[in-house]
Amino acid sequence: MPKFTQPDTTLLDAINPLEAEFLVSEIFHSIQGEGLRAGERCVFIRLHGCSLRCSWCDTPYALDKRTGGVSMTGREIMDQIKSYDCTFIEFTGGEPLEQIAVHGLMKHCCELGYTVAIETGGHMDISHIDPRVIRIMDVKCPDSKMSSLNHLPNLRKLKQLDEVKFVLASRTDYEWAKHIIEEYDLSNVCGAVLMSCVFDALSFKSLAEWILEDSLNVRMQLQMHKFIWDPAMRGV
Ligand code: SF4
Structure with missing residues (x-):
């Protein structure tokens, strides 16, 4: 089982996010394929490295901090974001919260007027994220x-x-998720409870039928980008 520690957040305010160095897997302009903003143009900043090893991870190239990724300052990342003329940006990974300076960079983006989202794997404490940021959290x-x-x-x-x-x-997995949704009242607490299938492992039809049988208040999603482009294609 992988091991990790929650990063020390006591020095967050002392970090200048524009001068900080980030390990970046890729930055790209695409169509948001998931969630309440599916279909919108979005700039994705995929930070490199993740301590987890999910059996079905679809970004295995972005996990190992010892190999891959390029070093970029926050200022270089911002320059690339600005080049796309797109007001919606999402930090993803890998696990973006494992690079602590991302907090300051997201705050900076909010202050510039961007709509900012972060996709996180659910193993890192989310409480230090700027309250203007949309948190899309895996369980x-x-x-x-x-x-x-x-x-x-x-x-x-x-x-x-x-x-x-x-x-x-x-x-x-479905039964387990149902239990968690009920225990934490997630359908009322969050803007959306999303359910998706591991591509090629669970059929969309099965999931749709289970949700209907149970009258579950969730939003089934198909990961639009995997239908527009080849499911294995990077940078989309
Ligand atoms: S948390 Fe996300 S990036 Fe990390 S292994 Fe799991 S699916 Fe992959």
């Missing part, structure tokens, strides 16, 4: 093999601006 289900690493206090910190996501590989 890892049993088949990911990482569910014991969910940072459960996060589930009590979610609010209407936020979206929570369950990626399901099986009926077991």
Whole structure:
């Protein structure tokens, strides 16, 4: 089982996010494929490195901090963001919260008037994220093999601006997710409870039928970008 520690956030205010160095996997302009903003143009900043190893991870190239990724300052990242003429940006990964200076960079983007979202794996404390940022948080289900690493206090910190996501590989995952949604009242607490299928593991039809049978107040999603482009294609 992977090991990680929550980063020390006591020095967050002392970090200049424009001078800070980030390990970046890729930055690209695409169509948001998931969540309440699916279909909108978005600039994605994929930070490199993640301590988890989800069995179905679709960005394995962005996990290992010892290989891959390029070093960029926050200022260089901002220059690239500005070149796309797009007001919606999302920090993703890997796990963006494992690079602590991302907090300051997201705050800086909010102050410039961008709509900012972060997609996080759910194992890192989300409480230091700027309140203007849309938090799209995974809750890892049993088949990911990482569910014991969910940072459960996060589930009590979610609010209407936020979206929570369950990626399901099986009926077991679905039943587990249903239990968590009920226990934490997520359908009322969050702006959206998202359910999606592990591509090629669980059929969309099965998930749709289960949701209808249970009258579950969730939003099923298909990861639009995987239908527009080849599912394995990077940078889209
Ligand atoms: S948390 Fe996300 S990036 Fe990390 S291994 Fe899991 S799916 Fe991949």
